[in-house]
Each structure stands twice: as C-alpha cells, then as structure tokens.
Amino acid sequence: MPKISDERRAARRKQILEAAWTRFQKQGLHATTMDDIIRGAGLSAGAVYSYFPSKEDLILAAVTDSLGGIRDLVGPTLEARPLPAPDVLVTQIMAAVASFTAREGYDLRRIALLGWSEAQRNDRLRETMKGFYLPFRARLEAAAGQWQADGLVHPQASAADVAKTILAMVLGFVVQSALLGDVEPADISRGLAGLGPGSDRAR
Numbered sequence: 001m002p003k004i005s006d007e008r009r010a011a012r013r014k015q016i017l018e019a020a021w022t023r024f025q026k027q028g029l030h031a032t033t034m035d036d037i038i039r040g041a042g043l044s045a046g047a048v049y050s051y052f053p054s055k056e057d058l059i060l061a062a063v064t065d066s067l068g069g070i071r072d073l074v075g076p077t078l079e080a081r082p083l084p085a086p087d088v089l090v091t092q093i094m095a096a097v098a099s100f101t102a103r104e105g106y107d108l109r110r111i112a113l114l115g116w117s118e119a120q121r122n123d124r125l126r127e128t129m130k131g132f133y134l135p136f137r138a139r140l141e142a143a144a145g146q147w148q149a150d151g152l153v154h155p156q157a158s159a160a161d162v163a164k165t166i167l168a169m170v171l172g173f174v175v176q177s178a179l180l181g182d183v184e185p186a187d188i189s190r191g192l193a194g195l196g197p198g199s200d201r202a203r
Contacts (some may be wrong), residue, residue: 013051016041016101020058025106029059029114038111063115066108067132068174070100078139083146087192090166094173094185101174109178137163144155 003134004012019040023032034055038048052058073096077089082091101108119126151160153162169188176183 004202005074012043012047013061016043016048016051016058016126017062020062021106021108022113024062024111031117034058035051035059035202051139056122056124059115059118060125062111063125063128064132066101066112067129071136078143083143085151085168086147086162087144087189090169090192091185091189093166093170094188097170097174098177098185109174113178134166140166167201 144159
C-alpha cells in the first residue's frame with residue numbers, strides 16, 4: 001500500500017478534527033459517537049481510527065490543537081518589545097482568541113465550555129489543559145514584571161496575581177462570548193479604561 005505524504009496526513013487529521021468539532025458543538029461530547037464523527041469526516045472507520053484510536057484520544061487532540069493554535073497566535077504579542085500596555089495586551093489576546101475560534105459551522109469558544117466541563121472528570125484532559133494554561137500564565141507573569149519595570153503596574157503588586165487576573169479575564173471573555181454572544185474585545189478594553197484613574201469622576 002503506497003504511503004501518503006505528510007501533507008495529506010495533516011489534511012486528513014484536520015478533516016477528522018473539523019468533523020469532531022462540528023459534532024461536539026451540535027450534540028455535546030458525550031452524545032457524540034465515533035460513528036457520528038466518521039460519517040461527518042466522510043472517511044472510512046479504519047482511516048479515522050488510525051489517527052485516533054478512541055474518542056478520548058480525539059478529544060485530547062481537539063483540545064491540544066485549539067489551545068496550541070491560540071498559543072502560537074498570541075506568542076508574538078507576548079514577545080513584542082516594547083511590550084504593549086496591559087489593557088492593549090489583554091485586548092490583543094482576546095481579539096486573537098475571537099478570530100481563531102470562530103469557524104464555519106462551529107465556534108471553538110462554545111466547545112471550550114464542553115472541554116472545561118469534561119476536564120472535571122477526566123484527569124488526562126485536565127492535565128493536558130494545565131500543560132497549556134500554566135505556561136501561558138507564567139508568560140503573563142513575566143509580562144507583569146516587565147510592566148512593573150516600565151512603571152505601568154504598581155511596584156508592590158504581585159506579578160503572579162496580575163497574571164492570574166489577566167488569565168481570568170481571558171477565560172471569562174470566552175465564557176461570556178460563548179454564552180451571551182454580546183461581548184467583544186473592544187468592550188473589555190473600554191471596561192478596563194473605565195477602571196483607571198478618573199473613572200469615579202466619570203460616573
């Protein structure tokens with residue numbers, strides 16, 4: 001049997017993941033079966049199982065691919081010098097999340113809610129997520145240290161606490177936009193500006 005190219009393998013893998021994401025959004029993680037995904041992908045059962053031996057493997061790959069894609073997208077923003085101001089950085093991260101997660105036929109923000117719920121009972125999935133969120137939070141902590149050096153964050157503030165707060169805002173943005181659908185990165189930017197000096201006088 002002739003071997004397929006790496007490009008073809010990557011395309012087939014993406015085809016299967018696209019089918020899985022579409023089904024997960026429509027039916028949920030538990031109601032979706034491998035047969036549903038196989039039909040959605042338009043491939044043989046053998047082809048799908050050769051990439052993902054089980055539904056758990058497929059769920060883990062879906063989470064890894066989505067989180068990895070966002071990490072790669074926001075990486076240049078976190079590495080920029082000079083580093084954007086805190087409100088600008090938060091807005092840029094949320095804009096990257098919004099542009100990456102909105103797909104034709106499904107939205108990865110809605111699927112993220114399913115993944116977070118599943119992670120409460122699936123140790124392997126939870127550890128996979130921690131493997132992305134903890135390093136991302138560490139990069140935010142490093143950014144907070146840089147902001148302190150630049151005079152943009154209070155010198156006595158805990159850089160770790162600043163990082164946790166920013167991550168909470170990013171994850172909260174995902175939840176609000178998935179559930180309510182009426183929040184945009186610019187909304188968060190204006191809200192942060194309203195918390196700054198002079199906001200009391202503006203009310």
